[in-house]
Amino acid sequence: MSRTASVSPAQGVTNIKVDCLARVEGEGALHVKIKSGRLQHVQLQIYEPPRLFEAFLRGRMAPEAVDITARICGICPIAYQMSAAHAIERAWGVTIHPQVRALRRLFYCGEWIESHALHVFCLHAPDFLGYQDVIEMAAAHKAEVELALRLKKLGNEIVKVLGGREIHPISACVGGFHKVPARREVEALVAELSWGVQAAEAAARLVATFDYPDFNADYEYVSLSHPDEYPLNEGRIVSSKGIDIDAAGYEDTFLEQHVKHSNALHSVVRERDSYHVGPLARYHLNFERLPDAVKSLARELHAEPPVFNPFKSILVRSLELMFACQEALRIIEQYEPPPEPHAEVTPCAGRGMAATEAPRGTLYHRYEIGADGKIVSARIVPPTAQNLKRIEDDLWQYLPQILDKPVDDITWRAEQAIRNYDPCISCATHFLRVYLDSE
């Protein structure tokens, strides 16, 4: 597992191979070939082994999908739990209590805070500051790293209060939660969340001072959109090029293609091209629904939409961190435990589709359920799978700008461009090695 560059000056060929992409979740590789100063080949290989979730879900009782699909990803298990629960609730016509709905938003805020704090500081910031990793970064930026870890812990604390543990929490179920917290349990989070709002603002201000490569792409941004709130669990799927559909229309609108070099599928908009899901897309399509303090900070930092520079995703992720802390506070302020932790459900035949916003973007689930309540077929489209083709497209467009740089710099920048998407390869196979070939 290594990063190698072979340069054959006689043929003018440089091959860059990154066998195992670092600071991403899961395993993938990048292969780039440059010949006579021109980019010839870009391939993102996903060699994360297939785990075949959609196949072994068949025959399981539908509510089991909430716990089982969480195991697709240790970084965003709540996203899987939420998309699964919502899809099954739609199949069975279950209505959830407004306070259960609010608690699910709080639960999701916890996952966003943990995941965004991890990515902004531990996985992505080292690229901008020139460190191999967050530990090396900590030597010169101890205060910032401590702030990051405290923010990350705050996100995890929310998840623990609602779900028992940070990874694969155990409380979510179809209809709501197995058990809901008392008011005092969530109120205990208020002081740290108030600190979190300030810390996320400080993070955004710091990140805004980073040196961003000058690169913009013409993205079709896709995310959920809700008339009254920044999207987490609910909303229509909309795009910057005119898509506006219910989740039920997902498979008619988007197409997954299977390509040979990848254990993950590539997504495109039917009869169009690649698209972009994640923080930049959500932000572009939902900026007006952010709290006023986040919007004014974005304007002060000259980061209001449109933002088409993918390297600035780290800044938008920081702004979303601030949003998630504020939103969590708002929910806690208005929280009253629901009369029942979950709605009663009656297994029956049905078909349900739902999409929610994982930290990395829109996560779609569809279940066909038999009369015995068992899953007949399942379809899961994770955000990273939707972004894979777009990541390759970014590299095709961005790398030609930097081909005059030393090979080590090209390699690192290529990796950084991939990390813009906070890719989760474990999800995408249900992702990365960099190979750079320069001739």
Added chain:
Amino acid sequence: MSSNGNRPKIAVFKFASCDGCQLSLLDCEDELLSVVSAVEICYFPEATRNVIKGPYDIALVEGSVTTHHDAQRIQQVRRSAKTLITIGACATAGGIQALRNWQDTAEMVRTVYAKPDFISTLKMSSPIAEHVPVDLELRGCPIQKYQLIELITATLIGRKPNLPAYSVCIECKRKGNLCIAVAQGTPCLGPVTQAGCGALCPAFSRGCYGCFGPMESANPAALTNQMLREGATTDEIQRNFRTYNAWAWQFRQASEEVEKR
């Protein structure tokens, strides 16, 4: 992470898994900076670009073996490591993906992928110990992060790690939970499951689903009888045993025997 020849060298390897167990190391927010100052992180792609060659004092292995390539890679990992520690249900028992072990894997691949010819995978998902000798294992889906710190600390100073071998029931009683199996007839794998989670599920009003796998002296047949008496169906009991540790032999045997009833 920076190099220092005197600190114990640790590497983290991933096989088929969700990344959650290695994330547990990064989830030690309060302890992370002190842990990494005590050891040298030589290979941990989820966290660092740095790669320092082995041999390593400790290899932490997450995930199960599901491809030919990984079956060979685990041999290399074993050769590079003084102490090999498997972390989590995928590495110790094959994980949720071991559900394929009772099914037609080729048919499953056709179900998920449009072009199955592009996919290379083994028929079985197997735990690491089926391939190479394992020195220590840490159970759980996911592992418990303080158990991970205890295991690393104990290994580095050369003592036996203090990890419970008793069942979830002991933790549950100590916690003062009401026994949901006795009081409510809720199917619960607590009596046959190794402790370590802190009896979370019963505290959240649901039955234990066995994510820490079977305890050493488990008697799943007795639990099957009890669940049948409480009105659970054989199908339900089989699904209970066939989740994240389905291929652990005690759970495997229990799920196969209940099928015959």
